[in-house]
Amino acid sequence: MIKFVPPTFKLLRIKKKSIKKNNILMIKKLSLVSLFTLLPASFYFAQTTVFAYLKDAEGKPVEKAEVDLKGSENDVTADKIGYFQFVDLQPGHYQIVITKPNYETKVMEFDVANEKRKDLGAITLYSALTSADQGLAIIDSDGDDEDSNSGQASTVGLLQSSQDIFSRIAAFDLGFYWFRPRGIDGRMGETMLNGISMVKSDNGNVDFGNWGGLNEITRYPEISSNHSPSEYAFGGNSSVVYKNTKASEYRKGFQFTQSLTNRNYRNRTSLRYSSGMSKSGWAFTVMGARRWAEEGIQDGTFYDAYGTYLGIEKKFSDKHSMTFNFIGAPYRRSTSSPSTQEVYDYRGVHYNSYWGYQDGEQRSERVRKGFQPIFQIQDFWKINKKSSLWTSVSYQFGKDKGSRLDWQNVQNPSPTYYRNLPSYYDSLDPNASVTNPDGTTTTAQDAYRTALAAWQSGDTSVTQLDWDKLYRRNMQQAPGTYYGQTGKRALYYMVNDVSDDKIWNAATHFIHNFTDTTKFLLNVSYQNYYSEQYREVNDLLGADFVLNRDPFAATNQPGKSGLFNEGEDNVAKRVGDKMGYDYIFRRQEVKVNPGLKFSTGKFDVFVSAMAGYSSSNREGLFKHYLYQDSYGKGADYNYWNYGLKGQVIYKLNGRNFFVYNGAYYSQAPYLEDLFVNPRVNGSVAPGVKNMVVNANDLSYVISSPFLKLRLTGYLVDTDNETTVQRFFADGLPLNGVDADGNQTNVQSAFVSQIMTDVKKRNMGLELGVDVKVLPTLSLQGLASIGQYTYKNDPMTYFASDAVGAFANGLPYASLGKAYITDYRQGGTPQQAFSLGFRYNNPKYWWVGANWNYFDQNYLDPAALVRTESFVQNDNTHTPYSGLTESELRRVLQPNMLPSSFFLNANAGKSWVIGKYYVLISATVNNILDNRKYITGGFEQTRNAKYPTFSQDLDREFTLFAPKYWYTQGRSYFVNLQFRF
Numbered sequence: 001m002i003k004f005v006p007p008t009f010k011l012l013r014i015k016k017k018s019i020k021k022n023n024i025l026m027i028k029k030l031s032l033v034s035l036f037t038l039l040p041a042s043f044y045f046a047q048t049t050v051f052a053y054l055k056d057a058e059g060k061p062v063e064k065a066e067v068d069l070k071g072s073e074n075d076v077t078a079d080k081i082g083y084f085q086f087v088d089l090q091p092g093h094y095q096i097v098i099t100k101p102n103y104e105t106k107v108m109e110f111d112v113a114n115e116k117r118k119d120l121g122a123i124t125l126y127s128a129l130t131s132a133d134q135g136l137a138i139i140d141s142d143g144d145d146e147d148s149n150s151g152q153a154s155t156v157g158l159l160q161s162s163q164d165i166f167s168r169i170a171a172f173d174l175g176f177y178w179f180r181p182r183g184i185d186g187r188m189g190e191t192m193l194n195g196i197s198m199v200k201s202d203n204g205n206v207d208f209g210n211w212g213g214l215n216e217i218t219r220y221p222e223i224s225s226n227h228s229p230s231e232y233a234f235g236g237n238s239s240v241v242y243k244n245t246k247a248s249e250y251r252k253g254f255q256f257t258q259s260l261t262n263r264n265y266r267n268r269t270s271l272r273y274s275s276g277m278s279k280s281g282w283a284f285t286v287m288g289a290r291r292w293a294e295e296g297i298q299d300g301t302f303y304d305a306y307g308t309y310l311g312i313e314k315k316f317s318d319k320h321s322m323t324f325n326f327i328g329a330p331y332r333r334s335t336s337s338p339s340t341q342e343v344y345d346y347r348g349v350h351y352n353s354y355w356g357y358q359d360g361e362q363r364s365e366r367v368r369k370g371f372q373p374i375f376q377i378q379d380f381w382k383i384n385k386k387s388s389l390w391t392s393v394s395y396q397f398g399k400d401k402g403s404r405l406d407w408q409n410v411q412n413p414s415p416t417y418y419r420n421l422p423s424y425y426d427s428l429d430p431n432a433s434v435t436n437p438d439g440t441t442t443t444a445q446d447a448y449r450t451a452l453a454a455w456q457s458g459d460t461s462v463t464q465l466d467w468d469k470l471y472r473r474n475m476q477q478a479p480g481t482y483y484g485q486t487g488k489r490a491l492y493y494m495v496n497d498v499s500d501d502k503i504w505n506a507a508t509h510f511i512h513n514f515t516d517t518t519k520f521l522l523n524v525s526y527q528n529y530y531s532e533q534y535r536e537v538n539d540l541l542g543a544d545f546v547l548n549r550d551p552f553a554a555t556n557q558p559g560k561s562g563l564f565n566e567g568e569d570n571v572a573k574r575v576g577d578k579m580g581y582d583y584i585f586r587r588q589e590v591k592v593n594p595g596l597k598f599s600t601g602k603f604d605v606f607v608s609a610m611a612g613y614s615s616s617n618r619e620g621l622f623k624h625y626l627y628q629d630s631y632g633k634g635a636d637y638n639y640w641n642y643g644l645k646g647q648v649i650y651k652l653n654g655r656n657f658f659v660y661n662g663a664y665y666s667q668a669p670y671l672e673d674l675f676v677n678p679r680v681n682g683s684v685a686p687g688v689k690n691m692v693v694n695a696n697d698l699s700y701v702i703s704s705p706f707l708k709l710r711l712t713g714y715l716v717d718t719d720n721e722t723t724v725q726r727f728f729a730d731g732l733p734l735n736g737v738d739a740d741g742n743q744t745n746v747q748s749a750f751v752s753q754i755m756t757d758v759k760k761r762n763m764g765l766e767l768g769v770d771v772k773v774l775p776t777l778s779l780q781g782l783a784s785i786g787q788y789t790y791k792n793d794p795m796t797y798f799a800s801d802a803v804g805a806f807a808n809g810l811p812y813a814s815l816g817k818a819y820i821t822d823y824r825q826g827g828t829p830q831q832a833f834s835l836g837f838r839y840n841n842p843k844y845w846w847v848g849a850n851w852n853y854f855d856q857n858y859l860d861p862a863a864l865v866r867t868e869s870f871v872q873n874d875n876t877h878t879p880y881s882g883l884t885e886s887e888l889r890r891v892l893q894p895n896m897l898p899s900s901f902f903l904n905a906n907a908g909k910s911w912v913i914g915k916y917y918v919l920i921s922a923t924v925n926n927i928l929d930n931r932k933y934i935t936g937g938f939e940q941t942r943n944a945k946y947p948t949f950s951q952d953l954d955r956e957f958t959l960f961a962p963k964y965w966y967t968q969g970r971s972y973f974v975n976l977q978f979r980f
Contacts, residue, residue, distance in 0.1 A: 047088045048115055048118055049085055049087045049088070049118070050085065050086045050089055050110070050112065050117075051083065051084065051086075051117070052084060052120035052121060052122070052123050053082045054078050054082035054083075054122075054124075054125055055082055055123070056124070061081045062082050062125050063082060064077055064078060065077070065082075065098055065099065065100040066098070066100065067084050067097075067098050069094065069096055070096065070097065090112070091113055091114065092111070092112055093110075093111050093112075094110055094112060095107065096109075096110075098123065098125065099912055106123065106125055106251070107251045107252050107276070108120070108123065109252065109277050111277075164225060164710060165708050165710065165770040165780060166181075166710050166712075166767070166768025166784075167223075167768070169768060169780060169782040169834050169836075169850075170784070170832075173836070173904060174782070174852055174854075176925050177829075177852065177902065177933065178936060179784075179828055180828035181226070182226065182714060182716060182762050182764065182786060183828050184226070184238040184762065186205070186238055187199075187204035187205060188236040188238035189235060189238030189240065189241070190235040190236060190239075190241070191241045192232055192233060192243070193211070193218070193374070193376070194243070194244055194376045195232070195378060195390055195391075195392035195508075195509055196394040196525075197233065197505065197507075200529075201527065201587040201670065202531060202533075202585055202671045202672050203671070204670040207372070209305070209370075210396075211307065211309075211329055211374075212291070212307055212331060213270065213289035213305060213306065213329060214289060214307040214327065214329070216255060216257065216270065217250075217285075217309045220243070222242045222243070223239055223240070223241050223242075225239050226238065226239060226695075226697065226714070227662075227716070228661040229595060229608035229645040229647050230242065231511075231597075232509060233593060234523075234593040234609075236665075236667065236693070237663060244378075245311055245325050245327075247283040247285040247312055248276065248315070250285045250311075251274060251979065252274050253273070253979060253980060254271065254272065254979065255271070255272045256271050256978045257269070257270045257975065257976065258976045259973065259974065259975045259976070261972060261973040261974070263296065263297055263971050264296045264301070264333070265292055265296060266294075266296070267291065267293065268289065270289035271287065271288055272287040277313075277315060281315035282314055283311075283313040283315070284313075285311040286309065287307070287308070287309040288306070288307070288308055290306050290307075291303060291307075295362070297968045297969075298336040298968070299336075299351060299355070300334070300352045300356075300362055301333070301334045301335070301336055301355075301364065302333065302364070303333045304331070304332045304333065305331035305333060306330050308328045309325070310324075310325070310326040311325050312324045312325075318382070319382040319383075320381050321379075321380045323376075324375075325375075325376040325378070326373065326374070326375055326376075327376075328371065330370070330371040331369060332367065333367070333369075334364035334366055334367050334368070335354065335364075335366045335368060336354065336366075337352050337366075338937060338938070338963035338965050339964065340958075340964070342422075342961065344966065346455040346463075347455065347463060349931045349966035349967070349968065349969060350968070353414055353464070354366040354465070355464060355465060356415075356460065356465030357460060357464065357466075358467035358471075363465075365405040365465065365494065366402070366403060367402070368400070368401070368403075369401050370399055370400035371398045372397065372400060375396070376394040376395075377392070377394075378392045379391045379392075386514070387512045388510070389508065389509070389510050390510075391506075392507045392508075392509075393505070394506075395502075395503070395504055395505075396501065396502075396503045398500075398501065399498055399499065399500045401497070401498050401499075402497050403496050404495060404497070405493075405494055406492075406493055406494070407491060407492045407493070408490070409491065410473075410491045410492065413466075413469075413492060415462065415463050415465065418942075418959045418960065420451075420462075421959075422448050422451040422452040423955070423956075423957030423958070424959060426444075426955075426956060427955055427957070427959060428444035429444060430444055430445035430448075431443055432444040434447050467541075470541050472542075473491055473492065474490055474492055474493075474540070474542040475488065475542040477489060482545075482547055483547070483571040483572055484572075485545060485570070485571075487544030487545055488543045488544045488545075489543060489545065489547060490543035490544075491543070493537065494537075494538035494540075494541065495537060495538050495580065496535065496537075497533075498533065498534050498536055500531065501530070503527065503530070504526075504528040505526070505527050507526070509521075509523050510523075517598055517599040517600075518596075518598040518599075519597045519598070520595070520596055521594065521596070521597070522593070522594050524590075524591070525589075525590070525591045526588075526590050527588070528588050529586065529587040529588070530584065530585070530586055531584065531585045532582070532583070532585075532621075533581075533585065533678075534578045534580075534581060534583070535578065535580035535582075536577060537573050537575050537576060537577050537579055540575060544572075544574075545572035545574050546579065547571055547572060548563065548564050548565060548572075549562045549564060549571065550562040550563075550564065550625070550801075550802075553625070556803075557626065557802070560626070563625050564622055564624060565582075565622040565623055565624070566625050567623060581622055581624075582621040583618055583621055583622070583678055584618065584619040585616075585671045586617050586618075587614060587615070587616045588614065589613070589614040589668075590613050590614075591610060591612040591641075592611050592612070593608065593609065594609050595608040602651045603649065604649040604651070605647070605649075606645075607646050609644050609645075610643035610645075611641070611642055611643075612640070612641035612668075613638070613639070614638070614639050616637045616638075616668075616671055616674060617633060617635065617636045617637065618633075618634050618671075618678050619632065619634065620632060620681075626680070626803070626804030626805075627680055627681035627683075627805075627811060629681050630680055630682065634682035637674060641668055641690060642665065643663070643664065643666065644663070645661075645665070646661070646662045646663075647660065656700075656701070657700075657702075658698070658699070658701075659701055660697070660699075661695075661697050661699075662696045663693065663694070664693070664695075666691065666693075667690060667691045667692075667693065668690055669685075669689075669690070669691065669722050673685070673688070673722045673723065673724055674688060675724075676724065676811065677726075677801070677811070681811055683812065685722050685724065685754045685756060685797070686810075686812065687757065689720040689757070690720060691718065691719070691720050692720050693716065693718050694718075695715070695716040696715050696716075697715070699712040699713075700712075707769075707770070708769070709768065709769050709770075710766070710767070710768045712765065712766040712767075714766070715761070716761070716762040716763070717761050718758075718759065719757070719759050720757055721757075721758040721759075722754070722755070722756050724752055725752070725753045726750060726753075727750070727753070750801050751798045751799065751800045752798060752800075753796065755795070755797075755863050756795050756797070757792070757794050757795060758790070758792070758794045759790065760788070760790055760791060760825060761788070761791050762786065763786065763788075764784065764785050764830075765783070765786075766782075766783070766784050767781075767782065767783040768780075768781070768782050776840050776841060778837065778838045779836075780838065780850070781833075781834060781836070782833065783833050784832040784833070785830075785831050786830045786831065786856075787824075788830055789822055789823065789825065790820045790821060790825065790861075791821065792821055793818060793820060793821050794820070795814065795816070795817060795818075796816065796817065796864070796867050797812045797815065798812060798815055798864070799811050815864070815867040815868065818861075818864075818866045820863060823858075824856070824896075826857075826858045826859045826861075826938075827860065829857040830855075830858075831854070831855040831856045832853065832854050833852070833853045834852045834853070835850060836849055836850025836904075844909055846908055846909075847905075847906070847907040848905065848907070849905040850904050851901060852901060852902045852903075852904065853900075854901070856896070858897065859894075859897070859939055860938065860939070861939070862938075862941045864941045865892065865943075865944060869945075870944065870945060870946055870949070871883060871888065871946050880946050891950050891953055897937075897964075898932055898934065900932060900933035900967075901930070902926045902928070902930055902933075903926070903928055904924065904927065905927060906922065906924070908921030908975075916978070916979065917977075917978070917979040917980075918976075918977070918978055919976070920974075920975065920977075921974075922972065922974045922975070923973045924971070925970070926969060926971060928970075929969050931966065931967065931969045932966075933967040934964045934965065935967055937964035938962065939962050943960060
């Protein structure tokens with residue numbers, strides 16, 4: 001092996017040789033040696049050379065960066081390979097400041113002891129452009145590479161999104177428009193904070209709001225893209241995102257940020273302070289942030305969220321340190337509604353049906369609020385030169401509440417309820433008599449004209465909730481006596497759906513380097529998840545109490561109590577009381593993840609395995625009048641998981657690579673997929689199994705100073721998936737049993753739709769290109785061409801809150817197969833393209849723009865209307881007369897959404913004024929104000945039989961058309977950052 005010797009040391013050796021050849025210089029040398037021998041020996045031998053290498057986020061050397069040694073005039077400049085050094089440093093504590101145009105200023109502190117040489121390792125400088133806060137709910141694509149000193153750092157970097165042009169464009173430019181690479185659900189990934197998984201056991205999602213606003217703290221994660229192996233966790237097939245928040249890693253001093261935007265919030269203010277590492281080994285970082293808007297871009301929405309962080313780090317020695325991290329982000333914000341195309345045609349894409357006026361003030365019925373702080377302790381122990389162990393313990397607790405309007409024995413008050421829209425009156429006989437909201441009667445034709453005029457003009461008494469009317473209706477109730485309580489019963493009222501969580505986590509991360517090119521990894525994690533989920537009374541809207549009973553029980557279940565909690569002392573509920581449902585989810589999970597990374601010849605190999613065990617159960621705290629298994633602790637449902645991931649990188653040369661990633665693993669169902677309807681019973685989905693994923697991709701990668709390219713083909717198969725959805729349905733043949741054992745017919749009810757053994761296939765091509773046409777100008781492009789389909793016809797079941805047990809004795813019944821083979825999956829465009837440029841000027845300013853195009857976006861097919869039951873006549877038990885295959889294809893054709901294109905632009909400038917740093921940046925998305933792009937939606941299934949479904953579909957205005965979310969139109973984000 002050829003050992004690299006920095007140029008400075010070579011020069012010193014040459015000088016020593018020349019001294020030996022010159023007698024005069026030899027005499028001078030002896031005199032100097034004699035002089036230094038008079039000094040204390042400890043001082044003489046303590047002079048140290050400190051050195052490091054600078055690189056950018058793509059792993060390339062950063063040359064000509066200025067490195068300032070604080071308290072000294074001995075400043076240096078990094079050479080062409082990013083190398084710099086300081087010589088003859090005495091023992092003590094030092095600070096350096098590294099600056100270069102278009103890069104973030106880097107401040108580092110270090111201690112010098114009795115050592116001849118101190119290696120600061122590879123120091124990464126991040127682009128000022130990519131680090132600017134864009135105000136998006138995405139993860140910054142720049143990542144730290146803490147493995148830079150290992151022999152495998154060069155190949156590990158190929159997997160980081162910060163070094164992958166495709167992933168970078170997909171995150172920053174396409175992610176704003178809800179593009180999901182490869183069509184993979186975010187629940188298939190892993191997000192880790194300080195060694196702890198942040199994935200929730202109930203639904204598999206990550207609540208990024210738990211650290212909302214703390215952009216400068218949670219920035220620069222390490223990412224293993226898609227299903228590639230990760231050093232920190234086995235993960236899934238939607239990336240592993242890992243972030244450590246060590247107090248000493250943040251730039252010393254203050255950082256103030258002020259942002260202005262027209263998105264979900266309007267303002268963001270934050271302040272961060274970092275002490276740096278003191279001589280006694282302590283470091284502190286604290287941050288506070290607030291994001292707020294009296295009204296966001298969507299009508300009637302507001303936003304008020306805080307973020308707080310405290311990090312304390314104690315360095316005991318060069319081999320041992322500990323950190324304490326506290327993260328808390330209380331929030332209160334309102335949400336916006338999906339709507340049918342009819343409503344958007346009347347009121348535009350910013351319409352929101354969830355709000356109305358109360359005493360002249362805006363009030364929303366859908367408000368999310370919560371506070372679930374996180375406490376974490378992490379221990380870093382460098383056992384020896386080859387081994388290290390990180391150990392983490394975490395506890396998170398708190399409540400998340402989501403409010404909504406509810407009602408009993410009255411009509412849905414939502415302005416977008418189908419009976420409140422013009423299309424409803426248009427569907428009636430024009431001469432039919434109808435009742436106006438004020439109680440008067442008129443014809444359907446006149447009612448249609450009146451409603452149409454109100455919606456087109458924006459009459460808020462019609463287009464929005466009328467809170468004053470709801471109060472009046474409740475207060476006009478005559479007092480009555482109910483279950484021993486006398487007062488006014490609420491017809492309309494507000495409730496909160498509450499999750500009260502207590503989550504313990506523990507994890508270890510062990511590394512052992514056998515050699516410079518062989519590394520063993522071991523991750524072990526444990527999670528104890530406890531969540532009480534219930535509904536509570538939020539506001540009685542002028543009434544005295546609300547009854548904890550089923551308002552439909554009298555007609556659907558005559559003779560039964562209808563109580564949601566039989567045997568309770570107080571059925572009349574007041575503000576703060578629990579009602580409707582109350583149960584506990586528990587889950588314990590252990591995962592073991594060994595891995596091995598090694599290099600041999602032109603191959604780099606990474607093999608990762610996983611073995612896991614989970615135990616889940618539900619405990620009901622309410623005794624529902626229809627379900628015997630609603631109360632008490634149910635059975636434990638135990639699952640073993642296994643998995644294997646592999647990566648092979650073949651290096652054609654230093655700039656051309658072939659990369660293969662493969663994964664085969666199983667995943668236990670999440671709690672909400674395991675239990676059919678946990679709010680009212682403890683039954684599990686029939687035939688539920690571990691989901692199995694088989695994922696493979698092959699990439700060709702070019703990484704050169706002038707061209708970066710990744711071309712990838714991928715194939716991801718998913719088997720045994722179980723899905724559970726809840727909605728309201730009309731027309732289903734639901735047969736209940738009354739108190740005397742007689743069958744009752746239920747035609748309208750909230751139902752749970754369960755699909756088991758769902759098989760999916762996601763396949764396609766990805767291309768990302770970055771061409772540097774000038775030292776300061778790059779052209780970038782992306783192409784994603786995918787096909788995401790269902791591979792089989794899964795069995796479909798349904799359950800209903802209004803039925804209880806069916807004739808088969810089970811709380812669900814079979815609808816047969818859902819014929820969805822070859823239907824496209826929904827949720828993301830399956831084709832996406834992007835072209836753009838980035839210009840970085842040496843004068844500390846930059847500008848960039850890109851064009852994005854999306855196509856082949858679909859709504860997920862509603863399984864209920866694609867089953868045998870949909871076409872079957874309940875009287876003859878045969879298909880409806882005259883129904884042909886072509887007609888069935890017509891009414892059930894996939895819902896394909898319109899294609900769209902967008903223009904985005906960004907610009908910024910930074911200044912370094914003495915010790916101060918100022919950065920201003922701005923981003924404008926959707927410059928042309930395209931308001932025709934649908935980001936998502938769902939098919940309504942209120943009509944679950946062919947005759948009523950087709951009749952509604954063929955109307956001029958479909959009553960139960962799909963509901964959509966639209967893009968928000970042109971948006972901007974301006975960011976000002978000041979460091980001092």
